[in-house]
Amino acid sequence: MTGAIPSIALVGNPNAGKSSLFNALTGARQKIANYPGVTVERKAGHASFADGRPMSLIDLPGTYSLTPASLDEAVTRDVVLGRQDGEKRPDALIVVLDAANLDNHLCFALELIALNLPTVVALNMVDLAERDGLTLDAERLSRELGVPVVPTVAVRKRGLADLLAAVDGAIRSPAAGDVATPAGANDASLHRRARGIARAAILSETPVRRWTQRVDNVVLHPVAGMAILLALMFVMFQAVYAAAEAPADFLEGGIGVLQQWVVATFPDNFLRGLVVEGLLAGVGAVVVFLPQILILFLFILLLEASGYMTRAAFLMDGLMGKVGLSGRGFIPLLSSFACAVPGIMATRAIPDEKDRLTTILIAPLMTCSARLPVYALIIAAFIPNRTVGGTPVGLQGLVLFGLYLAGIVGALVVAYVLRRTVAKGSAAGFMMEMPRYQMPRWRDIALGLWQRAWIFLRRAGTIIAMTTVVLWLLLTFPQAPEGESQVEYSVAGRIASGLEVIVKPIGFNHDIALALIPAMAAREVAVSAMATANAIDAGDDEEAMAQSLGERLQGKWSIATALAFLAWFVFAPQCISTIAITRRETNGWKWPLFMVGYLFLLAYAAAGITYWTAVAFGLG
C-alpha cells in the first residue's frame, strides 16, 4: 500500500442489508452525490481501521450478477471492474451476504471473488437466519470460498471490528490462491456450486415458524390486501395534511418575524425590498412545505424499510399492467406525490427502457406537494365550506380529492396512450425479489429523512430563491408614474398582457397570466406571485390591504375562472426541476420537451373544458 487512503466497496444482492452495514460502518459521515454522467446515486463515506488509519467506503447498488439489467446495476459492474468514469477501482471488496439466503447470494459472491481483488465476505443478518432456524459455519464457508468470512449483524453493530480487521488483512496480503470459480461459468453450474457450498456451511436447519407467511396471506390477499393498501394510503395523506399543520405554521411565523426584524433594523432601500418582498417572501413560501414533504418521505421510507413497499408493488402490478406499466413503477409514482424529482430518480430501478420512460413522463401528473398551496388558496376562496347532502363529507375536501383523482386517472390514460404510440414496446416485465419483513431502524430512517430535507432546502436556496428575486425585479421596474398601476406598468405586467391573449379563451385573467410566468420555475410560486402582485397593487389603499389574498380574488374572479385555474394545475408541467431531471434521466431534450408539450396541451384543454362547462351552468 502507498500512502493513499484505501477505498473499499460494499457489494451484494438487493436485500442483503448492505445499506444498513454501510450506515453502521460510516455513521452520519456520508456524502451522497451522483456518478458523473448518470443519475445513479453514489453513496460514499469514511471509517477508520482499529489503529486509526482512515479508509473510504462506497455503497454500490444491489445487483444479482455482473450482468446488469438496469442503470444502477451497470454502475456496480463498472465500478468493481474499474471501468466507471471518475471512479478509481476499489482496493478491496466487502461482499455482503444474507446469511438466511446463502444459495442465492453465493452465486454473485463467487462471481465477485473470481475478480481477484482483496475480498472479505460479511455474513450479514446472522440473527435473522437464527430466527429462521439456521445455524451456519462461517469457518467452513471461508475455506470453501477462499476468503475471510465474518458474521455480522449490521443493525446491532455486531462483527464490525472483526470485519474491518479482515479487510485490513486482505489488503496487506492479497489472496494467492485461485479457489473461486473462473469467470464465464454458466448460470447453472454457478448455481450448483453455490448450492453445494451453502449446504456445506449450513450446520443445522430446523423448520421455521412462518409468521411472516401468515402476514403475507392477509397483506397479499386479492381483496383484503388491496383494502389495507388503500387504508395505508389514506392514513398517509391524512397525516400529510393534519400533522404538518403545526410545524408549517411555526415556520411561517418564524419567517414573518424575520421579515419584521429586517424591516425594523434596516433603512428602506432597494436591498431591503429585495430581501423582504423577494427573498424571504418567495423562499419562505416554499420552505413552509418542508414538514409535509418530510412526513410523506417518512411514510415512504418506513414502507420501504419494513419490506411492505414490494408488497404494494405486487398488488398494484395488475392495474399498472393493464396500461402497459409494471408494479415497479408504483414506488416512483408514490414518491411523486411528495415531489416528482425524487420520483423520477427512483425510476432507475425499472429495467425496461420503455416502461421507465412512460413512468417518467406520467410522474408529473401525480399531485405533488407544490400544488397544495395553489389548491388550498383557490378551494378556500371559491368552494363553499359545507357538507355534501347530509353526509359528513366536506365539499372542499371532496374537491381536493377529485383533483388528486383527476391526476391519477389522467396518468393511467396517458400511460395507456403512450405505450401504444411513442413508447411502444413489448409488455413490460415485472420480476422482483420480495424482501423479508423487518423492523425499520430509526437511525437509518432519520438519516434518510435528513438527506431528503437537505436536498429540498438546497433547491429552495438556489433555484427558487433566484426566480423570486428575478420576479421581484421584473415587477418593480420600470417604476410606474403617478396614477398608473405598478403591476400593469412593470416588465412582468407587460409580458402578462401578451400572454393574456392566449389564455383568455379558457377564462384566465391578467392576474393568472402574471402568475403563470414565474410559476414555470415552481408551481407554488404562482401563489407567492399573486400575493406579491396584489400587495404592490393594493399600495396604500388600507381597505385593500386589510383583505386576504383569497378575499381579493373572490372579488375579481368568477367561479368558472377559479375552477379552470384548478384544472390547469392538475396537468401543467410548471416545474423547472422536473424538466431538468427529466432531461438528465433521458439523456437529451427530446423527452422533456415532449413532456412539457403534451402536459401544456392537456392543461389548456382541461382548463378550457372546465371553464366552458361552468359558464354553461351559469357560473361565469
Place this chain on the structure above:
Amino acid sequence: MTALLDKSPLGVAVRIARIDWNAMSDHEGRRLREFGLMEGCEVTPLHRGSIFSRDPLALTVGRMKVIIRARQAAAIEVEPAA
C-alpha cells in the same frame, strides 16, 4: 404429468421440469436464473394478483420469495414435487 406454473394451484410445492427460454427475452431468462428458477428446482406458488388481474405471481424458491408475471410462469413446465 406436467402442468404450467401459471395454472398450478397455490400453496402446493412443484418441481420445475422444463423452461421454454425462447418464450422470454434473454434478460428475463437471466433474471429467472439469478432468482434460482431453473430446471430441477422446487418452487411453491403462493399469491396471485389482486382484484385488478390474476397477474403477477409470487412464489417461494429456496428461502426466497420472488414475483414474476404470469407470462413467464406460462413458459415454465412443472411436475409434482417428490
